[in-house]
Amino acid sequence: MSFLALVTLVVRDYDEAVAFYTDALGFDLVEDTDRGDGSRWVVVRPPGGPAGSALVLARAKNPAEEEAVGAQTGGRVGFFLHTDDFTRDHTRMTTAGVRFLEEPRHEPYGTVAVFEDLYGNRWDLLEPAPDA
Template identity: 35%
Template sequence: MEIALTSLFVDDQREALAFYTDVLGFVKRQDIPLGMHSWLTVVSPEAPDGPELLLEPSHHPAVKPYREAMIHDGIPLAQFAVGDVEAEYARLAGRGVVFTQPPLDIGAAVVAIFDDTCGNLIQLMEPKPDEDPS
């Protein structure tokens, strides 16, 4: 069993697509019209056949209170692994991305959290290699 697709609720699919591709650097994988919305996914350019991120319309009534509570508590709704959080922080901040938490060493990883402009907090994480205790 493997993860093939995961969803992230977004306020506007076209704005989300622009942010996730033009700013973050993901690649559009699928864009299938479904009435007023689309089945719209992006993938990492490093893993074009890897897991897809579905940019899901946030029109369901349960989404707004859920996301508001998560943002209020500072909890990210997705985590993206990067090789160097400090470098990614500098790159994205230079592109106007607003971070709610700058890079922070939490022991097992370095993390940073940003606002995706689509209604979500997203965490970048750079896992640290396991240290040999011997």
């Protein structure tokens, strides 16, 4: 069986990105390995998430990559963080300083609100509807 294992997210700085994803979003730091050339292999994922649902945080290493930081999906929501308790996670994330771009809304597919990561990439926080 095939599956999508990792997705790379280009970041400005490893440590600030790790701090945001672990502290503000509550992700687990799966791996942080020095590669010996000034780069690191950094993997984070939501707690309890399957092994195949993780982000590689890759520090931008040239001007083209630096320009892509925060705009990797052209301003569209590019990442979807599912939760089993929207209110709990929305409250925790808001308290941690995560910037939501809208009030939570109820859609046929679930409760959702768009937020930005520390670089401006847009995410949905989504609690799917029970029958979705």
